[in-house]
Amino acid sequence: MDVTLHLAQDPEADALLGRSPLAALTGMLLDQQVPMEWAFKGPRTIADRLGAGDLDAHEIAAMDPEAFAALSEKPAVHRYPGSMAKRIQQLCRYLVEHYDGDAEAVWKDAGSGVELLKRLEDLPGFGRQKAQIFLALLGKQLGVTPAGWREAAGAYGESGSHRSVADITGPDSLARVRAHKQEAKAAAKAARK
Incomplete structure (x- = not known):
């Protein structure tokens, strides 16, 4: 995996996301209740x-939880640094246990979009919506396109949509995704009245 992503809108962070499957999964895990x-x-x-050029699932899984949580603070990596540090370690432990620490193995040999969606949903911290969004990101930007991936990704897999991080390729598409999310929130709020 070595592609150019524009999810962080920061060249160094985006370069890591584009070359490191674990970084991409971790970013997706962190994508809740904070700006994308x-x-x-x-x-x-x-x-x-960590003093590393990349993330290593074995290293993170083996770290003392308090020491790893301390890495997430000041300035905070997330709005909830302690709980998200715990989730990242859970994700890494799962990857070590089920995929020998190789995050790319989650999707590398998936035979279908349905199978890949199931694998993503099995990851700690990934519910259906997060799994569908990540599946769409894999298909739209990372060239991972098992049969039926768009259908398994649901609306997030639609070509030409601007619903999620899967559709962000630069500042303009980021603005369009933000606008879509604001419209969806407004519609949900109006429906509750």
Whole structure:
């Protein structure tokens, strides 16, 4: 995996996301209750604080939880640094246990979009929506296109949509995704009245 992503809107953070499957998964895990760019800068911040050029699932899984959580603070990697540090370690432990620490193995040999979606949903911290968004990112930007991937990704897999991080290729598409999310929130709020 070595592609150019624009999710963090920061060249160094985006370069890590484009070459490191674990960084991409970690950014997706962090993408909740914070701005998208902040979430996807997180993997680079963690790698820098570890003194590494990349993230290593074995290293993170084996770290003392308090020591790893301390890496997520000041300035915080996430709005909830302690709980997200715990989730990142859970993700890394799962990857070590099920994929020998190789994050790319989650999707490398998936025979279908349905199978890949199931694998993503099995990851700690990944519910259906997050799994579908990541599946769409894999298909739209990372060249991972098993049969039926668009259908398995649901609306996030639609060509030409601007619903999620899967559709961000630069500042203009980021603005369009933000506008879509604001419209969806407004519609949900109006429906509750």
